[in-house]
Amino acid sequence: MSDILTVTKLNSYIKSLIEQDHNLYDIVVEGEISGFRLYPSGHAYFTVKDSQSSIKCVYFRGYHKGNIPKIENGDNVLIYGSIGVYTARGEYQFYVRNLEKSGFGLLARKFEELKAKLKKEGLFEPEHKKKLPDIVNKIGVVSGMQAAGFKDMIKILKGELFDVIIKNSRVQGKEAAGEIVAGIKALNEDGRVDVIIIGRGGGSIEDLWPFNEEIVARAVFESKIPVISAVGHEIDILISDMVADIRAETPTAAAEMLVRQKRELRKRLSDLKRHLIRMLENNLLIRKKELQHFSIRRLSKLLMSVVSEKRYQLINHRRILLSSPKSMLENYRMRLTNASVGLMKTEKTFNELNMKLDDLRQSLQRYMLENLKEKKDTVDRLKMKLNLLSPMNIISKGYSLTTDEKGKLIKDVGQVKKG
Incomplete structure (x- = not known):
């Protein structure tokens, strides 16, 4: 017992x-x-x-x-x-x-298991992250049109004149993950958008769970177009956030990020435009000064050459006039007149070409006019002296041949007796 x-x-x-x-x-x-x-x-x-x-x-x-x-x-x-x-x-x-x-505990363990798996595969590594294009014009949005935060996001994007293509999908429940994946793939196949936003407003972990599904993570990773994950509130970190190229705390934050980038690009372009204009203006000013300096020197040389040539012509004419009879004097006077006319035409041409150089032109004009007047006066005086000394002028006053009683030509007043 x-x-x-x-x-x-x-x-x-x-x-x-x-x-x-x-x-x-x-x-x-x-x-x-x-x-x-x-x-x-x-x-x-x-x-x-x-x-x-x-x-x-x-x-x-x-x-x-x-x-x-x-x-x-x-x-x-x-x-x-x-x-x-x-x-x-x-x-x-x-x-x-x-x-x-x-629910929470099981999902948390599932989250950690998937997180560890994807991390081991390298889906979170920075080298896989695609950069946003410098210029974003067309945006694809995968979200529920009735989802929290959706309307604010769309309002901000369209307010900045972005072109938005919406792929409507459920964002919670059993069917949501598949629809999100379909939206991402459709936008990639379409190829028109520059960036894709997937997102919704905050909620419980069960509500947000589609963005923790493996199929969504892999669709985000395989997307050829940069993906912004904008799910929940700031405190929510999901698998889609870790895989995405960029994470935004909320859908509104994602829209504001793109708006800010566009405005910064617009400002950079505006600053660059002003800088280029200043560079061009400075360059033009330098070239203008160089051209003016070059024009003044060249014009000065040209005018001095013309003046020298005309001075030589006047000296030559003076020499000829002093040794020529009246007929040649008339001929050279005509040539002198023509030369003067030609000189005036030359001056007029230079005046038209160098209106911006008025001071120089006027100075040169005064010099040439004074010089010409002086030479003309000299010529006129010489002409008067020549006329007074010319035998022809004396003859034109009258003359006679006087002989004595013997018929001999009287050449001197001493040969003549008073009475």
Whole structure:
């Protein structure tokens, strides 16, 4: 006959069996919470159940340290811990080390697993990130037209005169990931857009989950067109954010980013235009001064050459006039007149070509006119002297041949006697 056991020994034995079973240690149980009570000691007691069974749970203060999620009876939860036996009552119960609302924990683990997988494959590496084009005119948007933040984003983009192509898709629920992928692929096949924005406003992790799906991550990575991921609020970091070429905190932030880039480009182009205009103006001014300097020197040389030539002609004419009879004087006077006319025409031509050089022209004109007047006066005086000395002029006054009584020609007044 076996030994008789006390209740305490029995309960203690059962407790040791349970605690030695590794299958009952460090386990996760999902169920509906009920009867939740937090005692002044800081310990929490509650029951987790499903449609057929229930288990009592205890969450000691030393584990939660006052940081228990906000839960209500009826919420589905995940509890992390192990099975133990309360010897005094002979009851087995779940000793909780961590507690969270059902769904969040599983999704968080799934998120971390996918994140680790894609990171290992290199999908997050900077060398794979495509830069935005310097000039963005046409933007593709993959989002739900009723999604939070969509209308503000479109208003900002169209306000800056961007051309927007919208691929409407669901942004939450089971079908959303596939529709987002289809939108990205369609815009790549179309090939007209310069950049793609995928996004929606904030929400719960379940609402945002399509942007954590692997198929969306790979579609973003494989896109030939740069992708901006603009999902949720600033605190939300999703798989699509990590894979995308650029992350924007919100859809509105994505639109503002593109608007800012366009305005900065417009400003740079405006500054460059002003700089080029200044360079051209300075260059033209330098060339103009060089041309003016060149024109003055060349004109001065040309005018001096003309004046020298005319001076030589006048000297030559003077020499000829002093040694020529009256007929040659008339001929050279005509030539002198023609030369003067030619000189005046030359002056007129230079005046028309050098209106911007009035001071020089006037100075040269005064010099030539004074010179010509002086020479003309000289010529006129010489002409007068020549006329006075000319035998023809004396003859034109009258003459006679006088002889004495013997018929001899009288050549001197001494040959004539008074009376």
